[in-house]
Every structure is written in structure tokens, then in C-alpha cells.
């Protein structure tokens with residue numbers, strides 16, 4: 001494996017994920033029905049942030065990004081299953097978002113200037129739960145957390161089960177509320193590593209703040 005790809009995997013693990021693997025982007029399966037699950041039954045966060053449907057670009061755009069991507073870096077964060085049904089799940093998802101964003105920004109400063117990170121859960125719930133509204137969706141400004149929050153995989157119709165299997169984790173158990181106390185489950189994220197420059201701005205819906213941050217951060221080599 002090339003050194004810079006190994007470095008990205010190490011960055012993901014240093015950021016707190018349990019494992020990270022590279023797969024071919026073509027192995028990512030996208031289906032509209034996963035987006036429909038956000039609406040029926042309606043998720044309580046539906047429509048509340050720029051990182052969730054109907055405000056994300058959705059499956060059609062994801063398929064275009066998948067075509068452009070050179071690699072897909074899949075991350076998995078193992079957690080006690082029961083934790084995902086308690087308020088502490090917010091800490092788990094926050095760590096997932098931050099890990100994905102960290103890898104995306106590092107990749108953007110290397111050979112993949114148009115990399116895109118995707119996480120899980122609603123960034124409104126995870127980062128802005130004490131705020132009345134998503135700042136990006138309001139007329140007041142841009143995302144409050146462009147260096148951390150990333151859009152949800154489900155909003156783009158990504159089949160997370162198949163993504164996990166493609167990464168070699170088909171034995172990983174999805175969390176259900178009835179799981180045993182000691183069961184270990186996971187949450188997953190993805191970074192599409194892409195060289196194509198198409199004006200994409202990072203953050204849940206794209207943000208000038210990220211670009212401005214990267215201009216101030218010489219280590220990111222923009």
C-alpha cells in the first residue's frame with residue numbers, strides 16, 4: 001500500500017476509530033430506499049440540518065462522486081451496543097464525525113483535493129442540539145462546525161451493511177435495542193478519496209470557513 005494511504009488509515013485510527021480499510025469505490029452500493037427510510041417512519045431530525053435529507057445532494061450525486069473517487073476509506077467505531085440507546089450515543093457519533101472530517105481534511109491536503117467525508121446520525125442532534133436551528137439552513141450564516149460535522153451516509157442512500165461487508169466486516173453486528181448488555185456493535189463512516197476538483201466545499205453542506213481554515217493551516221498544504 002502506498003505510504004500516503006497508510007498515513008490516512010493511521011490518522012483515522014489515531015482520531016479514535018477501531019479500524020479503517022480501503023475498498024474500491026465501485027463496491028459501494030447506493031439505493032434510493034435508504035433515503036426513504038429517513039422519511040418513513042419519519043426521523044425526528046428529518047429536514048433539520050444541512051447534513052440530512054432533503055437538504056443533501058442524495059443518491060444521484062453520490063453515484064457521480066463514486067465514479068470520480070480513486071479510493072474509498074471505510075471506518076468503523078466499535079461501541080457497546082447498549083450505549084447507542086442512551087444519551088451517550090452523542091459522544092460516539094461526535095467521535096465518528098470528527099474522525100471522518102480529520103481524514104477528509106488530511107486527504108484534501110495530500111493527493112486528494114476533493115475528498116468527501118460521510119458519517120452517521122444527524123449533525124443537528126450531535127453538534128447543534130442546544131441551538132434552535134441549523135445555522136447553515138438559516139439565513140444567518142454558515143455551518144457552526146465545518147471542521148467536524150459531516151453529512152449522514154443514509155441521506156445519500158449508501159447501503160452501510162454492504163459497505164461493511166466490502167471492508168471485510170460482514171460479521172459485525174448492527175445494534176438493536178434488545179441486544180445483550182455485553183454485545184459490541186459499531187457505527188461506520190466513509191471518506192471518498194477524489195482528485196477531481198469540482199468546486200466542492202467541505203462540511204455538511206459545504207463551507208467557505210473550511211477553505212479559509214485550510215488557507216491558514218500550512219500543514220494542510222493547499
Ligand code: SF4
Pocket residue numbers: 048049050051123124125127128133134135136137142143144145146149204205
Ligand atoms: S453542524 Fe452545521 S449543518 Fe449541522 S446542524 Fe449544526 S450548523 Fe447545521
